[in-house]
């Protein structure tokens with residue numbers, strides 16, 4: 102079954118052709134350079150660029166796969182969550198294609214697709230497993246009982262880990278996308294020089310990153326007021342270490358309590374070098390199998406949408422022409 106998948110939830114216009122767990126083509130048109138000028142994604146600009154680019158991106162995905170539109174068996178699209186205007190472009194384009202080709206339309210939840218990026222890399226990976234999904238807008242720990250059956254055991258009560266890293270980077274003068282640049286510049290953490298708080302949450306596996314973000318902002322402002330230069334590589338490493346401490350602590354405790362020996366990482370922040378290396382070492386030490394996507398599949402792409410779409414299709418999740426985009430939707434929706 103060849104699935105043409107479309108992703109436009111934020112600032113990447115992407116399309117791919119997927120057959121099972123094989124990527125036949127994957128095209129990503131990123132708007133990073135344009136949003137960089139504003140220090141973050143400007144939603145209206147994102148929607149306009151998706152509108153301009155989507156047709157060419159989809160055409161290229163078909164051409165790169167060496168097929169024609171007539172070979173497509175289904176259209177998959179990210180319908181939630183994300184920037185509403187951006188999502189609507191992909192959803193409406195996908196509806197038009199589904200209608201004109203006479204093939205089914207499969208709606209895909211953005212975070213489910215981030216998890217599914219792992220299926221493209223790890224051909225033997227099957228639920229059940231414990232998954233830590235960390236991106237710019239979300240941070241959650243889920244039990245993936247089956248491909249379309251998710252139980253949330255913890256999630257952020259305020260900011261996502263990616264938001265904390267992005268805004269910390271911005272206050273330190275690093276350019277957008279901040280999390281990536283913070284990871285590149287970070288050297289060795291120094292908690293004596295830059296003490297940062299450990300956030301507390303009522304839920305054992307919940308997260309909170311807004312206090313940490315504010316602490317970094319205050320650290321920079323206080324230094325500025327006193328005329329003291331910030332050691333950016335050290336502060337960057339200290340924030341990164343704190344975020345990783347929290348993510349790794351919760352994940353390992355949950356794996357132990359729920360009895361999972363398979364741990365999966367997903368989302369844009371799963372590209373973080375410290376998170377990957379420390380979790381790899383901890384999992385080796387404790388005897389867990391750890392899976393994470395290759396770097397090219399950590400950020401937003403359409404290949405992961407197609408990967409999840411196959412399982413949505415098998416579970417009967419097919420949309421009709423009334424499909425709408427939704428800005429917020431929990432991963433365990435039915």
Ligand code: KG4
Nearest residue numbers: 236237238263280284369370372373400401
């Ligand atoms: O999953 P994603 O591409 O978009 C969302 O769905 O949110 O994640 C984007 C997030 C941004 O916060 C970005 O700064 C972060 O992933 N990110 C990183 C790294 N690469 C991307 N954060 C830390 N270290 C990285 N290497």
